[in-house]
Amino acid sequence: MSARGTILLLDDERHEIAPLAAVLESDYDVYMAGSGEEAVELASLMLPDLIVLDIHMPGMDGYEVCHRLKDNPVLADVPIILMRSPDDPSAELKGLSLGAVDCIAKPLSPEVVKLRINNHIEIKRMRDELAKLAITDALTGLSNRRGLETALDRETSRLARSERPLSVIILDIDFFKRFNDRFGHTAGDRCIMMVAAALTRAMFGGEDLAARYGGEEFACVLPDTSFEEAMDMARMIQHRIEALEIPHPSSDAAPYVTVSVGVASAPCVNGAKPEWWIKEADQQLYIAKNAGRNRVSGTVFDVNRLRSTSDPFRS
Template sequence: MEKILIVDDSILQAAQLKKILDDEYEVTTAHTAEEGLRLASADNYSLILLDVVMPGMDGFTLLKKLQEEIITQNVPVILITSLSDIENEQYGLILGAVDYITKPFHPLIIKARVNTHVKLYNYRRQIELQSRTDQLTGIANRRQHDSYSISKWNEAVRLQTPFTICMFDIDRFKVYNDTFGHPAGDKVIAAVAKTAASSLKRSTDFLARYGGEEFVGILLGDSSEKAFAHLKKIRQDVEDLHIAHDPSVSQWVTVSIGGVTVIPQKGSSYASYLKIADTMLYDAKKSGRNRVIWADEKMKILCEK
């Protein structure tokens, strides 16, 4: 059931709106702008109904704050107010509200407009999801990686938590494509992605197809030893798929993995450590493939095999 947040200092009016929408939505109410901001930032809402005239922080100010927060800036907001002049309506729409309903309102109008904006929000969210998903594998694509990685890097800097970046690609993939054809190669890419994704499924894990047969994984909170052991298992799981390779180069399809674990410091950049992970991947390939090479928090190199 879709979630809707009502922010209105009038307990009576908030209850009236809740009653109108309760049969179709999971409705939460807040009676101050501060409480509304806290609730909006703590859950996933499909729509916010916001009263404009409230003591202390008014609805226009709260709308500005919602637009500034990453987690709430895309949630549609309908302003509900007794201010019926054109200037206030224009101001609310300029600030980012998707609609403006004046009091007194009719229940059927509320329902119709809420339904419309929830449907539009879900449609936009689906389109956004498709634009950030790799169509072949179903995991995140490079676009999603680029935005997610920077956001999580900044979070790790703030919280001083270990941040792991790993890069891996399929060994001798060009030979595989030349031998078995590109449709078979696509199936291998999808199989490797599925295998890795089945192990990187915690809320703190992230996996993206970076390009071609190359992938990037991000793990938050794990020590280098734990991350190294986890990625060694993924490497083994891919080998254990027993996908036949060209026998002139390898018995099975395998992957090489390079990674780095760091506690990010202020002023450091994700891109510089992504390059270190890429260097570790290069070293893994140069030293025989089908192995994991890691740089720990002190830049000590951990080598499999």
């Protein structure tokens, strides 16, 4: 959610919605659509914080728009306020049953509607904060495993529309149990936090995500990132962590904390499963460890081969 918040208004009679848009523009970024089809397309591109739409429109009516938005996992949590005609009180029951948060009768009072919008936006902000806490690792502030899985689901679906590349990095602190045994868990937690900070500083793209995968293991999701770019990123992460020079005299890899890194890259296609990237990157991590640790191993895997072997009904 942006600092101002984004509102999408839908009404085929734009002159009827214009006064509301004028009132909202002082506090929100406001966009208007003139048809159900346009609203669904705009919502998918913008990911608005709230949508106000008219029920009674030619073509795709407000009920169908509401149904399509709620059927889209990315947009399902966006609050929807429906506008109904004054002689159709039954519309409120139907609209709320479809998942709308509110239903108001025309003619609108822009000031009253703005207050309703403010309330629903605030509720959404609080809900988003709770959702963020649920996918955040308490020690490092990175995404947790659940957040990683959510991001992979989202990105594989989004990138498959144009078969763009996705890369995943998995890294593991070398001989971390020995570190804990020698220095204690408090020092171990401090080490994990320093590694997490180095990992965060290495993230470039706005869609890149770093996560604590579990224990001393971390993962990165890199949308629109080629294999070569992901390998460069992995080596940079490796060097940044080495540069911390955290003493680790019990390590067989180096006198300071190092990491082993696995990289997996492939273009996303329809039907691709997010766990394929994790599995392939994990296999590369295993290769890096077996080769002596403190190194990077990567692969470009054949996503179409995995897709065909995982679906017995695919021709």
